[in-house]
Amino acid sequence: MLVLQQANAEFTAKDCRDLGFIKSQLFCSSCDTLGEYGLDELKDHCQECCQKDVESTGKLMVYPKAVLEVCTCKFGAYPQIQAFIKSDRPQKFPNLTIKYVRGLDPIVKLMDEAGNVKETLSITKWNTDTVQEFFETRLTKITDDDNYLLTNRV
Missing domain, CATH: 3.40.30.50 (Sep15/SelM thioredoxin-like domain, active-site redox motif)
Structure with a gap:
């Protein structure tokens, strides 16, 4: 019996670059639009490489x-x-x-x-x-x- 366990770990900057993403420049809101261009297969990897740009309330994060x-x-x-x-x-x-x-x-x-x-x-x-x-x-x-x-x- 083969059991696969999925780990939910964020990719490193190098991992993301190997996948074609630049982690420091990729916002998660961009990943949400991939389906509009027929690129749904990239969405999971994109989500692992993106930076959160919006809170769940839809309001931008503000920092001190x-x-x-x-x-x-x-x-x-x-x-x-x-x-x-x-x-x-x-x-x-x-x-x-x-x-x-x-x-x-x-x-x-x-x-x-x-x-x-x-x-x-x-x-x-x-x-x-x-x-x-x-x-x-x-x-x-x-x-x-x-x-x-x-x-x-x-």
Whole structure:
């Protein structure tokens, strides 16, 4: 007698790449649309490689902190990310940290209050406006009461 037991484990980034998916760029909502294109056979693997982009209520997850990580050596390849970082746009997000990591393509890490990484997203294909819009929708808004001293600089 042969008994097969299915394990419900998430695939690694390498497993997903071997299947043709880029784990850091794949949202689960994209997997839900595969049937519309006659690609139902890919759905199970897609679900194992995707990142949750929507809560069960249909509302986007909002996080209290984020880190944008990039290497300055990559600014030539990603001028839109350089434009965002060098502009005044990051100042609009006091809960956003820019971190320079040698050799790294641009990514965003979304974190909980304790600083635990909850989501990691590649932003290599995003334009400057998309980066700003993402932070406007996915980062917790800091109220003026919390930040009044920052606006009173001399």
